[in-house]
Amino acid sequence: MRKFVIYLIMVFFAIYYLLPMYVLINTSFKPLSEVDMSTMWNPPKHWSFEGFKKAFSKIGKNLKNSFYLTIPATLISAFLGSINGYVFSKVRFRGDKIVFMLILFGMFIPYQSILFPLIRFLQSIKLYGSIVGLILVHVIYGIPITTLIFRNYYMEVPGELVEASKIDGAGFFTTYTKILFPLSIPAFVVVIIWQFTNIWNEFLFAVTVTSNPEKQPVTVALVNLAGSQVVEWNVQMAGALITALPTILVYIFLGRYFIRGLLAGSVKG
Amino acid sequence: MKKEVLIGLLVILPSIIAIAIFVYGFIFWTVRVSTSNWNSFSSLLRGIYHFVGFRNYKRLFQDDRFIKDLWNTLFFTLFFLVGSMSIGLLLAVLVDKGLKGAQVFQNIYLFPMAISFVVTGTVWRWIFAPGIVPSDPQGINLVFKKLGLDQLMWGWYTSTEHIGPFNLALIPVIIAAVWQMSGYTMAMYLAGLRGIPVDIEEAAKVDGASEWQVFWKIKFPLLKPITLSAMIILGHISLKIFDLVFAMTGSGPDFVTDMPSIYMFELTFRSNRYARGSAISIIMLLMVAVVIIPYLVNSMKEEVRR
Numbered sequence: 273m274r275k276f277v278i279y280l281i282m283v284f285f286a287i288y289y290l291l292p293m294y295v296l297i298n299t300s301f302k303p304l305s306e307v308d309m310s311t312m313w314n315p316p317k318h319w320s321f322e323g324f325k326k327a328f329s330k331i332g333k334n335l336k337n338s339f340y341l342t343i344p345a346t347l348i349s350a351f352l353g354s355i356n357g358y359v360f361s362k363v364r365f366r367g368d369k370i371v372f373m374l375i376l377f378g379m380f381i382p383y384q385s386i387l388f389p390l391i392r393f394l395q396s397i398k399l400y401g402s403i404v405g406l407i408l409v410h411v412i413y414g415i416p417i418t419t420l421i422f423r424n425y426y427m428e429v430p431g432e433l434v435e436a437s438k439i440d441g442a443g444f445f446t447t448y449t450k451i452l453f454p455l456s457i458p459a460f461v462v463v464i465i466w467q468f469t470n471i472w473n474e475f476l477f478a479v480t481v482t483s484n485p486e487k488q489p490v491t492v493a494l495v496n497l498a499g500s501q502v503v504e505w506n507v508q509m510a511g512a513l514i515t516a517l518p519t520i521l522v523y524i525f526l527g528r529y530f531i532r533g534l535l536a537g538s539v540k541g
Numbered sequence: 542m543k544k545e546v547l548i549g550l551l552v553i554l555p556s557i558i559a560i561a562i563f564v565y566g567f568i569f570w571t572v573r574v575s576t577s578n579w580n581s582f583s584s585l586l587r588g589i590y591h592f593v594g595f596r597n598y599k600r601l602f603q604d605d606r607f608i609k610d611l612w613n614t615l616f617f618t619l620f621f622l623v624g625s626m627s628i629g630l631l632l633a634v635l636v637d638k639g640l641k642g643a644q645v646f647q648n649i650y651l652f653p654m655a656i657s658f659v660v661t662g663t664v665w666r667w668i669f670a671p672g673i674v675p676s677d678p679q680g681i682n683l684v685f686k687k688l689g690l691d692q693l694m695w696g697w698y699t700s701t702e703h704i705g706p707f708n709l710a711l712i713p714v715i716i717a718a719v720w721q722m723s724g725y726t727m728a729m730y731l732a733g734l735r736g737i738p739v740d741i742e743e744a745a746k747v748d749g750a751s752e753w754q755v756f757w758k759i760k761f762p763l764l765k766p767i768t769l770s771a772m773i774i775l776g777h778i779s780l781k782i783f784d785l786v787f788a789m790t791g792s793g794p795d796f797v798t799d800m801p802s803i804y805m806f807e808l809t810f811r812s813n814r815y816a817r818g819s820a821i822s823i824i825m826l827l828m829v830a831v832v833i834i835p836y837l838v839n840s841m842k843e844e845v846r847r
Contacts, residue, residue, distance in 0.1 A: 278635050281635060282646045288720065292661070292665060295667065309672055309677070310677075310683070312683065313683065356552070359549040360553070363550075365546050371557065378560050380833040381829065382781035382802070382826055384783075384805050387571075389567040389570035412559045412563045415556050416560070443545075443548075444549065444552075445548075469655060473656070475657070491659045495659055498788070508663060512664055515657060515659070516657065516660045520652070520655055527651070
């Protein structure tokens with residue numbers, strides 16, 4: 273009986289969490305002729321790729337932009353975070369805690385408070401409106417979280433290991449490449465998934481730093497698509513599904529690491 | 542200075558400089574803009590800086606729309622926190638029972654975290670689109686009609702009804718936000734529950750405590766640091782919420798679902814009122830800072846003690 277109640281509650285919430293997915297899949301596979309408000313909850317009578325074709329023709333190039341943006345930005349910021357994390361976990365210097373805290377604060381700020389200067393700055397170095405400009409933005413504002421995840425990870429690596437390597441005469445970089453880097457593959461996986469998901473899903477920088485529709489990431493294209501195809505709900509929902517698919521796949525195949533990244537966001541990890 | 546410390550500092554120097562400029566330098570720059578008269582494109586082009594003190598801030602606090610935004614942020618944050626944390630805790634406790642299939646449920650609850658707020662907004666906008674009530678409803682209203690629950694049909698995010706300063710149109714936005722973030726809260730609580738040693742629970746049970754007592758008297762107090770972390774993380778997200786509202790409802794009729802971030806976006810990028818837009822963003826920064834700074838200072842102190 274008690275078990276039954278627990279399952280009942282769990283199923284109820286599962287419906288809540290899956291409801292938007294149902295609507296998303298259900299609607300995106302309908303042909304336009306079946307998109308009718310009065311039957312929106314019914315499954316499609318004829319499964320059709322019409323919506324996907326149309327959505328893809330509208331946001332396909334933006335999907336490509338998102339990959340061009342997300343992959344380099346993720347890799348660079350993971351590397352930067354790793355090397356920063358090494359220093360903040362293994363090298364003591366005066367004021368290190370304060371400096372680390374000042375860096376961390378950067379991940380909590382509302383980005384609105386740096387947005388106007390950022391855009392002026394990007395305009396002045398001729399990177400405004402470009403994917404490269406967006407990569408730079410994501411690498412810089414990714415420093416706090418990536419540094420944090422790596423630092424927390426390296427804190428668990430025994431200091432003796434690093435000391436022993438130094439006694440053997442290894443320098444700073446040799447210790448990093450020979451001792452820490454090979455140990456940090458799990459942390460890299462966590463950071464890469466975390467950054468990939470966040471940069472892919474990001475909207476505020478994407479919509480303000482790029483104004484040319486040809487250069488915009490897919491999240492911006494989706495909002496524009498949803499705003500312009502008001503009656504073609506199948507196209508809108510197909511567009512939403514296309515936008516969400518890469519990160520959903522990451523979640524399905526690498527979910528375990530994804531959760532670790534999530535929890536690392538709460539500072540103490 | 543030891544050689545390795547020197548190298549270490551050199552390695553982190555680029556990041557430190559980047560953060561110094563892109564976070565602190567730019568915040569300072571925004572503060573400067575917020576105290577200028579740059580409220581048109583031509584004034585920006587001329588580039589002559591006129592200090593006007595707190596005039597832009599004062600104008601905001603006399604602006605009905607901005608006052609509404611602050612109320613909306615307050616109620617959104619309040620209900621979003623209560624919703625996410627109570628659902629998160631409940632689900633964590635249920636999943637932690639380890640019944641068959643619990644892992645599957647856990648994965649279902651967490652997957653919205655992988656999805657963009659923009660996608661979430663697009664989908665929920667359709668689900669909560671009210672249609673014409675009562676004759677030709679759509680979305681969730683249609684479900685209510687089919688179930689014969691006609692009295693539950695209403696305008697959702699298009700409604701201008703309010704209880705005091707609380708706009709009811711925020712309810713669907715809160716439901717969507719809780720959908721997105723409660724799984725995350727569950728994951729935090731779950732990690733906490735799994736960190737509680739089993740023998741504490743067993744000792745209490747031997748002493749005759751019921752499961753209910755074990756939870757509220759022993760486990761819940763031990764979860765206090767997690768409750769605090771969750772509040773801070775969810776709180777700072779909701780104080781600066783933008784994408785979800787932008788994609789789902791926008792400002793809404795009579796600004797019922799407007800937020801400071803949306804007003805800031807419109808002022809800065811649609812009507813070239815850079816100074817007033819900047820003033821909003823600084824107010825947002827202050828709201829977040831009040832929550833975050835004590836938290837950061839506290840976590841650092843704890844680390845030093847360790």
